[in-house]
Amino acid sequence: MAEIVLSARHLTRRFGGLAAVDDVSVDLWRGHIHAVIGPNGAGKSTLANLLSGDLLPSSGSVLIGGQDTTGWSPERVSRAGLGRSYQKTNIFLPFSVWDNAFLGAQSREAQQPWNPLHWLQPAARSQRARERCAGALALAGLSHRHGAIAGTISHGEQRQLEIAMALATEPQVLLLDEPLAGMGAAEAHKMVELLLRLKQEHAMLLVEHDMDAVFTLADHLTVMVNGQVIASGSPADIRADPMVQAAYLGEEH
Secondary structure (H helix, E strand, C coil): CCCEEEEEEEEEEEECCEEEEEEEEEEEECCCEEEEECCCCCCHHHHHHHHHCCCCCCEEEEEECCEECCCCCHHHHHHCCEEEECCCCCCCCCCEHHHHHHHHHHCCHHHCCCCHHHHHCCHHHCHHHHHHHHHHHHHCCCHHHCCCEHHHCCHHHHHHHHHHHHHCCCCCEEEEECCCCCCCHHHHHHHHHHHHHHCCCCEEEEECCCHHHHHHHCCEEEEEECCEEEEEECHHHHHHCHHHHHHHHCCCC
């Protein structure tokens, strides 16, 4: 039976009198992709920020691996097993592909038992961190680009690199905010294939506007409008929901 890795209950985030996210509950299962769709301003990215600790909820709770992470800092949530990407590519452009991914891998070294000599050792000598980095780049399909400067690789490869940086932290949950944004057909196809590979070992939440990709990838969909969930179910259920069609999908779907 699939395992629930992240569970959010009754999440609400208010900005003054506006509820950007209003009483939203989601479960993320290992081996499943849960897509969140909706028009601009629906609250999708705000929801992702609440799950990752980038925003504090006005009310509600988040559990990762059964541990209550509500109100934790993003760094602490990350250490609990959550990795994410953002709408805008968030990488270090002057660094090499390897060095970008190694930063994520190195961040997990502090979890090792405290050793005063650890601080005197160059980080690049950590064999375990190097293994995490190499594994993440291989999963993301970037091993052959490890020496390239991040600012010189293609947009699609930069999005792959951002995912590799998250993978290097060995997360249980991946939150991916519009990973296909700005991609051409070939790059989007490669990203879809990557996400299908990654879902085998992760629980994933996908925020995405590319409906063809969403219906190819998603095992479960949640539709948000004005901060509220108007429908949640299988791709077939969402396609057939007249309220969703009227609010978002349109007749072509």
